[in-house]
Amino acid sequence: MGLLDRISTPADLRRLTTAQVEELAAEVRSFLVQAVSQTGGHLGPNLGVVELTIAIHRVFESPRDSFIFDTGHQSYVHKLLTGRQDFAALRRREGLSGYPSRAESEHDIVENSHASTALSWADGIAKANMLKGHRDRHVVAVIGDGALTGGMAWEAINNITASQDQRLVVIVNDNGRSYAPTIGGLAHHLDTLRTTRGYEQFLDWGRRTLRRSGPPGRLAYDALHGLKKGIKDVVAPQGMFEDLGLKYVGPVDGHDGEALDRALSRAKAFGGPVLVHVITEKGRGYSPAEQDVADRFHAVGVIHPETGLPVAPSRFGWTKVFADEIVKIGEERTDVVAITAAMLAPVGLAPFAARFPERTFDVGIAEQHAATSAAGMAFAGLHPVVALYATFLNRAFDQVLMDIALHRAGVTFVLDRAGITGDDGASHNGMWDMALMRIVPGLRLAAPRDEPTMRRALREAVAVDDAPTVVRYPKGPLGPELPALETVGGVDVLTRSQGSAGARVLVVGVGAMAATAVEVGSLLADGGIDVEVVSPTWVVPTPGGLVDLCADRDLVVTIEDGIVAGGVGALLAETAARAGHRAPVRQFGIPAVFLDHASRDQVVEASGLRPADVAAAVLADSALPSSDEADRTARL
Numbered sequence: 021m022g023l024l025d026r027i028s029t030p031a032d033l034r035r036l037t038t039a040q041v042e043e044l045a046a047e048v049r050s051f052l053v054q055a056v057s058q059t060g061g062h063l064g065p066n067l068g069v070v071e072l073t074i075a076i077h078r079v080f081e082s083p084r085d086s087f088i089f090d091t092g093h094q095s096y097v098h099k100l101l102t103g104r105q106d107f108a109a110l111r112r113r114e115g116l117s118g119y120p121s122r123a124e125s126e127h128d129i130v131e132n133s134h135a136s137t138a139l140s141w142a143d144g145i146a147k148a149n150m151l152k153g154h155r156d157r158h159v160v161a162v163i164g165d166g167a168l169t170g171g172m173a174w175e176a177i178n179n180i181t182a183s184q185d186q187r188l189v190v191i192v193n194d195n196g197r198s199y200a201p202t203i204g205g206l207a208h209h210l211d212t213l214r215t216t217r218g219y220e221q222f223l224d225w226g227r228r229t230l231r232r233s234g235p236p237g238r239l240a241y242d243a244l245h246g247l248k249k250g251i252k253d254v255v256a257p258q259g260m261f262e263d264l265g266l267k268y269v270g271p272v273d274g275h276d277g278e279a280l281d282r283a284l285s286r287a288k289a290f291g292g293p294v295l296v297h298v299i300t301e302k303g304r305g306y307s308p309a310e311q312d313v314a315d316r317f318h319a320v321g322v323i324h325p326e327t328g329l330p331v332a333p334s335r336f337g338w339t340k341v342f343a344d345e346i347v348k349i350g351e352e353r354t355d356v357v358a359i360t361a362a363m364l365a366p367v368g369l370a371p372f373a374a375r376f377p378e379r380t381f382d383v384g385i386a387e388q389h390a391a392t393s394a395a396g397m398a399f400a401g402l403h404p405v406v407a408l409y410a411t412f413l414n415r416a417f418d419q420v421l422m423d424i425a426l427h428r429a430g431v432t433f434v435l436d437r438a439g440i441t442g443d444d445g446a447s448h449n450g451m452w453d454m455a456l457m458r459i460v461p462g463l464r465l466a467a468p469r470d471e472p473t474m475r476r477a478l479r480e481a482v483a484v485d486d487a488p489t490v491v492r493y494p495k496g497p498l499g500p501e502l503p504a505l506e507t508v509g510g511v512d513v514l515t516r517s518q519g520s521a522g523a524r525v526l527v528v529g530v531g532a533m534a535a536t537a538v539e540v541g542s543l544l545a546d547g548g549i550d551v552e553v554v555s556p557t558w559v560v561p562t563p564g565g566l567v568d569l570c571a572d573r574d575l576v577v578t579i580e581d582g583i584v585a586g587g588v589g590a591l592l593a594e595t596a597a598r599a600g601h602r603a604p605v606r607q608f609g610i611p612a613v614f615l616d617h618a619s620r621d622q623v624v625e626a627s628g629l630r631p632a633d634v635a636a637a638v639l640a641d642s643a644l645p646s647s648d649e650a651d652r653t654a655r656l
């Protein structure tokens with residue numbers, strides 16, 4: 021029985037010796053590699069915070085003290101130390117979430133996996149602690165160097181430092197990377213600090229030698245320590261934080277348990293807002309991760325633990341098509357530039373960056389800045405392509421609305437991971453983009469259904485220079501091509517079936533849900549329905565040709581991989597009604613709820629979006645002619 025088996029609560033950690041802490045860290049690392057290689061997950065980030073998380077739980081007392089993990093992808097060790105050691109179903113339905121989860125533990129607070137929010141959470145909790153008289157409670161926020169490039173983090177620091185008596189400890193987990201090495205002036209500053217460890221070591225030396233050499237030595241140490249600001253600025257130029265009113269402790273070796281205990285104890289004793297700068301290594305202790313140049317195994321699928329090689333084939337077919345087509349576009353259009361928010365490779369811009377380094381911009385985890393900076397680029401004659409995960413566009417809505425659309429700027433957003441992603445939990449599903457973007461005046465949104473329509477949509481989007489355009493597609497493998505029988509009013513007709521039941525139904529498949537729509541059409545035809553299945557690539561604004569196709573129907577069915585509330589189906593219903601069409605529009609999509617982590621297929625099923633479920637609902641719809649409903653359903 022190892023030490024990890026004997027840790028059921030954080031209190032068990034406080035009884036460990038230094039040697040036992042090191043032994044525990046080794047056990048935790050081995051557990052992470054074995055467990056996460058079976059399930060997939062954020063292996064690299066968690067290997068980097070083993071000693072840090074142990075130290076935080078040794079020095080502070082959760083849940084009395086509040087622990088916040090920014091983005092939350094690095095909270096596996098925290099889970100292991102707080103009574104959750106069954107990782108067999110990590111990120112799977114009914115299994116542990118890959119992020120903090122209040123339902124799992126009283127030690128978990130922030131479930132949101134959108135980066136750069138931790139310090140704002142911490143500021144709010146610390147203010148509440150003060151007002152409620154809980155002055156002895158600490159708030160500890162762990163934020164990565166990548167998340168620290170997000171604007172919210174600096175809004176929070178500005179507020180945190182407004183009062184000097186909040187017991188708030190900001191721990192910067194500085195591994196020098198988001199996925200790739202972190203960009204920007206702040207990263208450079210952290211680099212400077214990171215490479216001038218001298219101050220802490222100098223202080224330790226002073227403590228160890230001078231203070232032990234009698235009164236003269238103590239005098240010398242006190243004099244030196246009294247000059248600390250001056251010394252610090254010489255050996256560790258961290259004035260930026262202290263000039264902001266944030267006491268700076270560090271840089272500290274994030275894999276040295278004793279140094280961490282000392283630094284965190286100093287921070288705890290300080291009694292005001294303090295920043296502890298911890299230097300860690302992403303992927304530490306697992307050579308396939310340490311040698312992974314791209315992103316140190318930031319997020320892996322199922323891998324062979326011995327080699328780190330993926331078991332499953334490449335998972336991102338849609339991304340590959342974008343990666344290929346944007347390079348072709350870049351060769352034809354020198355005004356086209358690419359912007360990423362610290363996710364160059366995951367969104368598929370690495371080939372573009374290799375081919376056009378001077379036309380590729382990584383802004384850090386700063387989607388709002390990405391959007392408005394793109395507005396500036398468009399104003400000055402470029403056509404920016406901003407590549408994000410769909411869910412992360414949420415936080416840049418105002419910038420899209422008021423900096424891009426209001427100025428009719430030709431900016432193209434390419435949204436990967438649109439729709440249900442599943443195993444990354446509620447905040448990672450790309451389910452809000454269509455409902456949000458459809459209310460932006462002038463904006464045009466495309467949801468391609470396959471490779472040819474995606475390549476065409478990308479080219480059509482970058483050809484628009486007087487309005488924002490969006491091209492969105494899902495995570496995962498790319499399905500087979502869905503060729504059109506013909507195109508009517510700009511809308512591709514995929515299948516037609518003559519029915520016998522006298523009911524006429526139009527089925528609209530939005531984006532990747534076109535494949536589902538074709539299967540629904542076939543099931544409805546089996547039920548004797550006269551059905552036409554169509555797939556418009558451009559869905560915002562509603563194409564006129566699609567509204568015309570609603571004429572003379574008993575029922576229109578829309579199926580989309582986005583929230584139904586205010587989605588594309590709702591937009592079609594409103595537009596068709598205004599055009600005088602009477603057919604009801606039944607909208608199938610994602611309910612406006614937060615979806616628990618599960619596989620994509622499980623979430624599709626739970627949302628009633630499997631073809632059989634949609635078809636059954638349609639056949640039972642009262643809008644269809646009442647004749648032999650039971651007969652129709654029975655034929656399914």
Ligand SMILES: Cc1ncc(C[n+]2csc(CCOP(=O)(O)OP(=O)(O)O)c2C)c(N)n1
Pocket residue numbers: 065091093094133134135163164165166167168193195197198199302318361362363385387412
């Ligand atoms: C708003 C937002 N944009 C992008 C992401 C995707 N993302 C997840 S983790 C990560 C890198 C975080 O880097 P850092 O904060 O340094 O943490 P580390 O992984 O290095 O521990 C990114 C960009 C996100 N979660 N939230």
Ligand SMILES: CC(=O)[C@@H](O)[C@H](O)COP(=O)(O)O
Pocket residue numbers: 091093133318319366437441444495
């Ligand atoms: C935490 C985060 O936002 C990303 O790391 C995300 O988990 C990766 O998701 P993909 O696997 O879809 O790239």
Ligand SMILES: [Mg+2]
Pocket residue numbers: 164165166193194195196197198
């Ligand atoms: Mg980092």
